Amino acid sequence: MTKVIISGGGTGGHIYPAIAIANALKEINPDIEVLFVGAEGKMEMEKVPKAGYPIIGLPIAGINRSNVLANLSFPRKLIASLSEARAIIKDFKPDVAVGVGGYASGPLLLAASMMGIPYLIQEQNSYAGVTNKFLAKKARKICVAYPKMDAFFAAEKIKMTGNPVRKDILEVKSKRDEALKHFGLDADKKTVLVIGGSQGARTINEAIDAGLTNLVGAGYQVVWQTGKLYIERAKTTASVFKGQVYVSDFIYEMDLAYAVADVVVSRAGALSVSELCLAAKPAILVPLPTAAEDHQTMNAMSLVNNDAAILVKDITARETLVKATIDLLQDVEKQAILSKNIHQLAKPEAAKEIAGEVLKLIKQ
Numbered sequence: 001m002t003k004v005i006i007s008g009g010g011t012g013g014h015i016y017p018a019i020a021i022a023n024a025l026k027e028i029n030p031d032i033e034v035l036f037v038g039a040e041g042k043m044e045m046e047k048v049p050k051a052g053y054p055i056i057g058l059p060i061a062g063i064n065r066s067n068v069l070a071n072l073s074f075p076r077k078l079i080a081s082l083s084e085a086r087a088i089i090k091d092f093k094p095d096v097a098v099g100v101g102g103y104a105s106g107p108l109l110l111a112a113s114m115m116g117i118p119y120l121i122q123e124q125n126s127y128a129g130v131t132n133k134f135l136a137k138k139a140r141k142i143c144v145a146y147p148k149m150d151a152f153f154a155a156e157k158i159k160m161t162g163n164p165v166r167k168d169i170l171e172v173k174s175k176r177d178e179a180l181k182h183f184g185l186d187a188d189k190k191t192v193l194v195i196g197g198s199q200g201a202r203t204i205n206e207a208i209d210a211g212l213t214n215l216v217g218a219g220y221q222v223v224w225q226t227g228k229l230y231i232e233r234a235k236t237t238a239s240v241f242k243g244q245v246y247v248s249d250f251i252y253e254m255d256l257a258y259a260v261a262d263v264v265v266s267r268a269g270a271l272s273v274s275e276l277c278l279a280a281k282p283a284i285l286v287p288l289p290t291a292a293e294d295h296q297t298m299n300a301m302s303l304v305n306n307d308a309a310i311l312v313k314d315i316t317a318r319e320t321l322v323k324a325t326i327d328l329l330q331d332v333e334k335q336a337i338l339s340k341n342i343h344q345l346a347k348p349e350a351a352k353e354i355a356g357e358v359l360k361l362i363k364q
């Protein structure tokens, strides 16, 4: 029986591509056994079991760049994680491993390499972080979603697949009625979906909070995902708009959220961008300015340069975001252009292609 370990996580942008790869593997062969390895206390420990897969957590943490003292325990955690990763591999006996980025992929893939297990890396962004650059040296294959990744990785290992996206997001057109019912919304009104990435986005939350009366007053309804930190405030603001604003810290049914949306306001995390392409949604992107090497702006610009999305900078979002949203909601022609152009950038076969590459490594 074929056995695959998938490692990594930290945020939704790493976890959901990992789940999409696992699902694609299972679709090729339901007998393939998949084990996830994540980091203790991180988001994957909750989200992966919800998607139906077993996960083991390593005691690993990241390097804290703002507080040097917080890193004193890092070497101990790394050594403990490495030894645990070796034990997991010895016990599970995978034929191949996959790394999707995030803390756990470091020790797991390092152990895999020491134990002669071939591995593949999936890089979601247009910029490669330190860990993936290091792990790339021993990787057999690196699946990417952006051009010019040979700036970080050996060209002969790179395969351009796009980011793997959960299958239920591939088919959102037919789900509008189900989605309206799910979110308790009105079929006769246009809807804006506000998503701040897997953790929520402070600037977007503050802009929506201040402009909610204008949005609802203009006749629109809102699905607003806030992240954990803003949920209580958002609930208070939304409480006067019963039946017109749906608020949640995290949305599990993202397919329904995209299905109900006429316009989307979002951060520009790599997976959000890939999903918007597949769902063909007119979008206003507000890149997180502190993302490494400003990669969310690069992600967003890859769409904006193709007239496939609108960019609102984080620094001006509090003043301009709600107005830009209402303008787009009113401009049906612009919505159609954005929707057509963003859909052309979609890569619906990514998960399947990556799963194929994973299985090829076993045969080699």
Ligand SMILES: CC(=O)N[C@H]1[C@@H](OP(=O)(O)OP(=O)(O)OC[C@H]2O[C@@H](n3ccc(=O)[nH]c3=O)[C@H](O)[C@@H]2O)O[C@H](CO)[C@@H](O)[C@@H]1O
Binding pocket: 011, 012, 013, 014, 016, 017, 124, 125, 195, 196, 197, 198, 199, 225, 249, 250, 251, 252, 254, 267, 268, 269, 270, 271, 272, 273, 275, 288, 291, 296
């Ligand atoms: C702060 C941070 O580190 N951000 C990074 C993180 O973003 P982040 O984790 O926010 O990732 P993305 O925008 O790439 O993806 C978010 C994922 O979570 C899902 N989702 C989100 C909200 C929700 O309520 N429900 C839900 O299921 C989305 O559908 C998507 O699959 O990983 C991305 C991919 O490596 C990077 O580009 C981002 O810069």
